[in-house]
Amino acid sequence: MLLPLQLLAVGYVVAVLFATSRRAPLASIQLVVGMIAGVVMGLIAYGLAGLADQLLPVYLGLLAIITLAVAATAGALSAWLLPDTAEPGDLREACIRQGLLAGTVAGAAGALLLTNLSLFLFFMMVIGPPAGLVGGALGGAFAAMHPLKRGPDGARAWGLFVSGS
Numbered sequence: 330m331l332l333p334l335q336l337l338a339v340g341y342v343v344a345v346l347f348a349t350s351r352r353a354p355l356a357s358i359q360l361v362v363g364m365i366a367g368v369v370m371g372l373i374a375y376g377l378a379g380l381a382d383q384l385l386p387v388y389l390g391l392l393a394i395i396t397l398a399v400a401a402t403a404g405a406l407s408a409w410l411l412p413d414t415a416e417p418g419d420l421r422e423a424c425i426r427q428g429l430l431a432g433t434v435a436g437a438a439g440a441l442l443l444t445n446l447s448l449f450l451f452f453m454m455v456i457g458p459p460a461g462l463v464g465g466a467l468g469g470a471f472a473a474m475h476p477l478k479r480g481p482d483g484a485r486a487w488g489l490f491v492s493g494s
Contacts, residue, residue: 337451337454337455338454341437341441341454344437358410358431359407359430359431360434362403362406362407362410362431362434362435363407363430363431363432363433363435363437363438363461363465364434364435365403366399366400366402366403366406366431366435366438367399367403367434367435367436367437367438367439367441367442367461368442369439370395370396370399370435370436370438371438371439371443371446372442373395373399374391374392374395374396374439374443374450374453375442375446375450378447378449378450381449392453392456393456393460396439396453396457396461396464397460397463397464398464399435399464400431400432400433400435400460400461400462400464400465400468401432401464401465401468403428403431403432403434403435403465403468404428404429404431404432404435404464404465404466404467404468404471404472405428405468405469405472406431406468406472407427407428407430407431407465407468407469408423408424408425408427408428408431408468408469408472408473409472409476409477411423411424411427420473421473424469424470424472424473425466425469425470425473426469427469428465428466428467428468428469428470428472429462429465429466429469430465431468431469432461432462432463432464432466432468432469433458433461433462434461435461435464435465436458436459436461436462436464436465437457437458437461439457439461440453440454440455440456440457440458441454441457443457
């Protein structure tokens with residue numbers, strides 16, 4: 330019974346070591362955004378774990394929705410943080426790739442946190458990364474279609490207004 334879980338955990342360790350190695354295709358922004366989003370997803374899902382006792386199908390549906398939504402948010406944020414120095418077609422591809430990787434990290438990190446908090450949720454180690462991949466790709470595509478506007482000084486507006494006087 331524990332051997333498949335141990336193999337999954339070893340696979341996660343290998344993936345973390347690969348993602349943080351020097352020649353990894355992941356940029357640090359993808360790791361940071363993905364990890365923060367994964368922790369948020371794991372804590373939200375664990376907070377709703379009381380529903381699993383009475384309404385298991387509803388809880389499983391909520392897990393899928395939460396994973397997709399948080400991964401899409403991570404993908405969009407990661408894609409918006411890309412410098413837009415490339416051609417529009419290349420930038421769109423880069424945004425989707427950036428979102429895809431950040432979403433996968435978010436799904437994997439959230440799944441790992443959920444499994445550590447409750448062994449009952451071990452299936453998220455299998456479902457989390459693919460759901461994060463889909464959500465992150467959707468978030469990256471959204472960010473590519475709706476780029477943040479640049480101001481006259483070249484800075485992006487993030488919703489904070491600071492008066493110059």
